[in-house]
Amino acid sequence: MSPRLLFRTFAFAELVTWAGLITALILRGTGVTDAMVAPAGGVHGFVFLAYCVITVFVWANDRWRFGAGALGLISAVIPFATLPFELVMDRRGRLGRSWRLAPGEDEPRGFVEQVQAWVLRHPWWSVVILLAGVTAVFSVLLWLGPPIPKG
Numbered sequence: 556m557s558p559r560l561l562f563r564t565f566a567f568a569e570l571v572t573w574a575g576l577i578t579a580l581i582l583r584g585t586g587v588t589d590a591m592v593a594p595a596g597g598v599h600g601f602v603f604l605a606y607c608v609i610t611v612f613v614w615a616n617d618r619w620r621f622g623a624g625a626l627g628l629i630s631a632v633i634p635f636a637t638l639p640f641e642l643v644m645d646r647r648g649r650l651g652r653s654w655r656l657a658p659g660e661d662e663p664r665g666f667v668e669q670v671q672a673w674v675l676r677h678p679w680w681s682v683v684i685l686l687a688g689v690t691a692v693f694s695v696l697l698w699l700g701p702p703i704p705k706g
Contacts, residue, residue, distance in 0.1 A: 557651065557652050557653060557654075558612075558613045558616050558617060558650060558651040558652075558653075558654060559645065559650035559651060559652055561609055561612075561613065562609060562610070562613045562641060562644075562650055563641055563645070563650070565602070565605060565606045565609045565610075565637075566606065566637040566638055566640065566641035567637075567638065567641075568602050568605075568606070569602055569603060569606045569631055569637040570635050570637055570638045572595070572598050572599035572602045572603070573599060573634045573635055574635075575591075575595040575598065575599065576592075576595045576596055576599040577634060578591070578595070579591035579592045579594075579595035579596070580592060596701065597693075597697070600693060600696060600697075601689065601693050603631055604689045604692055604693060605685075605689055606631050606637065607628055607631060608685065608688075608689065610624070610627040610628055610631070611624070611628075612671065612674075613627075613650065613651070614627060615667050615668065615671050616651055616654055616655055616656065616671065617649055617650065617651045617655075619644075619649060623644070623649065626640060627640055627644070654675050656668055656671050656672040656675055657675045657676075658675070658676050
């Protein structure tokens, strides 16, 4: 999977989960039901964390400037902003078609590139570690509770 496809997939997933969460909040606010808020919030939180990890990964691969990478992360906080960000980055040619640190490609320089090269050379272990890490962070956040207390 190319950096472009990976980023586009998660940018769209982030948008979809925002829509689900906002719909659930509207249903709760109008008194229809509050049963959808917890699952929609949970799915959105998980996709949000995964999107942030993937944004940093693509940022490093495609050597985005700091402002572009930071804007990519900030776009996850604003409802539906990941799609316009992704479209602009794609139009500008900033979403790579290949991994530059894949085996047989560029040699990594610095800590971030060393980590990325290891991930690209050990994809299955990387997926397991990534899922475990995102799940651990997600679990801690669930244990802490929602960002805005109910009531």
